[in-house]
Amino acid sequence: MESYSFYKSLYDRELNRRKDLDSAIGLPITILTVIVASNTYILKGQKMIPLLEVCEIKYVIAILTFISLFFSIFYIMRSSNNLFKGFAYKNFALLNDIRIFEEEIGKYNKIVSDDKYINFENIIIKKLTEFADSHIIFNDSRSKDLLSARKYLIIALLLTGTNFLILTFNYIKL
Numbered sequence: 001m002e003s004y005s006f007y008k009s010l011y012d013r014e015l016n017r018r019k020d021l022d023s024a025i026g027l028p029i030t031i032l033t034v035i036v037a038s039n040t041y042i043l044k045g046q047k048m049i050p051l052l053e054v055c056e057i058k059y060v061i062a063i064l065t066f067i068s069l070f071f072s073i074f075y076i077m078r079s080s081n082n083l084f085k086g087f088a089y090k091n092f093a094l095l096n097d098i099r100i101f102e103e104e105i106g107k108y109n110k111i112v113s114d115d116k117y118i119n120f121e122n123i124i125i126k127k128l129t130e131f132a133d134s135h136i137i138f139n140d141s142r143s144k145d146l147l148s149a150r151k152y153l154i155i156a157l158l159l160t161g162t163n164f165l166i167l168t169f170n171y172i173k174l
Contacts, residue, residue, distance in 0.1 A: 004121055007128040014135035018089065021142045025080050028149050032072060035156050039065055042163050061163045068156040075149035079142045089138060090131045 043062055092098060105118050 004125055004128075007125050007132065011128045011132040011135070014132050014139055017139045018135065021079070021139060021146065024146055025076060028072070028076055028146065028153055031153050031157070032069065032076070035065070035069060035153070035160050038160050038164070042160070042167055058163050058166050061159050061166070065156050065159040065163070068152045068159065072149045072152035072156060075145045075152065079145035079149060088134075090134045092127065092131070 039062060042058070093101075102120050105120050105123075109117050
């Protein structure tokens with residue numbers, strides 16, 4: 001039963017990791033909101049992008065910021081719900097169904113020879129490893145997507161900061 005504890009702990013770890021990844025989406029969304037609000041403030045009262053000959057650096061930075069935000073939103077959506085597909089986390093059946101299955105195995109084992117004996121614990125361990133492997137794949141994918149979203153958010157933050165500096169220098173011009 002020692003191997004059962006090992007596989008059960010891995011399965012539980014991935015379920016906890018799933019909850020952690022669900023919670024980890026909050027901070028990128030907050031930062032995304034701050035960036036959008038900041039850029040709205042920077043660009044308020046501005047004309048739409050002027051003719052290309054007169055295009056200022058602040059517009060180029062704003063365009064790059066919004067491109068970065070687009071990629072960040074894409075990865076946040078992919079991490080939170082796999083782009084509308086959802087994540088098919090596998091789970092055990094209802095406890096009552098598992099108990100009925102266990103009893104049927106017990107009845108079966110009483111009428112068969114030792115070479116056809118079915119070990120309930122081995123079946124549970126096999127399912128635990130199958131489910132944990134599936135959860136690891138989903139969680140690793142979600143983790144990578146969150147990392148990508150954060151990278152693009154950092155780029156957008158830097159670009160927004162640059163635009164704020166430009167706005168500040170233009171404001172304090174004498």
